[in-house]
Amino acid sequence: MRTLSRREKGLLAxxxxxxxxxxxxxxxxxxxxxxxxxxxxxxxxPVPRIDLARLSAERPDSGAGERDLFQFGAAPRSKDDEEExxxxxxxxxxxxxxxxVDGASGPAGVASLPPxxxxxxxxxxxxxxxxxxxxxxxxxxxxxxxxxxxxxNRYRIAxxxxxxxxxxxxASGQSRRIPLRGN
Numbered sequence: 001m002r003t004l005s006r007r008e009k010g011l012l013a014x015x016x017x018x019x020x021x022x023x024x025x026x027x028x029x030x031x032x033x034x035x036x037x038x039x040x041x042x043x044x045x046p047v048p049r050i051d052l053a054r055l056s057a058e059r060p061d062s063g064a065g066e067r068d069l070f071q072f073g074a075a076p077r078s079k080d081d082e083e084e085x086x087x088x089x090x091x092x093x094x095x096x097x098x099x100x101v102d103g104a105s106g107p108a109g110v111a112s113l114p115p116x117x118x119x120x121x122x123x124x125x126x127x128x129x130x131x132x133x134x135x136x137x138x139x140x141x142x143x144x145x146x147x148x149x150x151x152x153n154r155y156r157i158a159x160x161x162x163x164x165x166x167x168x169x170x171a172s173g174q175s176r177r178i179p180l181r182g183n
Contacts, residue, residue: 154171
């Protein structure tokens with residue numbers, strides 16, 4: 001066992017004197033202890049009594065539990081509910097004709113899709129040769145998928161190339177090619 005140096009013995013004696021002083025202070029002043037402070041604080045207000053006599057009192061009829069939940073159909077209506085409901089008509093929009101792309105008369109062109117909110121960041125390929133496309137939405141969400149997967153509940157990844165990815169709109173079946181972006 002190692003012997004303590006003179007400096008270490010002095011520090012140990014100083015710590016022992018400090019602890020002894022704290023113990024003596026607590027013994028001489030018991031009001032400073034946490035238990036004494038807790039005793040001197042006022043007690044919280046008493047818990048209000050629960051009126052158990054209310055249990056035997058007559059309750060008003062609420063009508064709950066009168067309908068069979070397994071019987072299909074609308075609930076029977078009371079005479080108070082017999083107010084006449086307003087008739088609402090919803091206008092049906094008429095489809096607008098699609099003008100030819102070149103402005104000449106002839107068959108109508110195919111309506112264009114709304115602009116894509118996806119950017120192609122690149123692709124990752126594992127040792128087995130499975131390619132995964134990495135796409136970024138306008139809300140900065142990262143989407144990943146293999147060929148044949150549906151991303152953003154709207155587009156199916158048709159083909160993953162080195163510099164582009166082909167997406168097919170699930171609703172319309174139209175395809176788009178998204179090139180690889182530099183930034």
